[in-house]
Amino acid sequence: MFIAAGKKDKVNKIDIVGFLSNKGDLKREDIGLIEVKDFFSFVAVKKIKVSHTLQLIKDQKIKNKKVKIAVAK
Numbered sequence: 001m002f003i004a005a006g007k008k009d010k011v012n013k014i015d016i017v018g019f020l021s022n023k024g025d026l027k028r029e030d031i032g033l034i035e036v037k038d039f040f041s042f043v044a045v046k047k048i049k050v051s052h053t054l055q056l057i058k059d060q061k062i063k064n065k066k067v068k069i070a071v072a073k
Helices: 013-022 047-057
Strands: 031-036 041-045
Touching: 013 031, 013 041, 013 047, 041 047
Parallel strands: none
Antiparallel strands: 031 041
């Protein structure tokens, strides 16, 4: 998954895991590698969970900021 928030937005791996597990209804084993760049992040999520998770988190905020979240291409 692609998340349009990164180090410059003061977002780290712990924030992303917390967000996905609380708001996205994911368990620790559903989340794989997380790569946080300056302005965006990538998160590996099990394929069968991606569409359901996107439905749950599409209008949620990370660190009080609405960010674009989509399937990475």
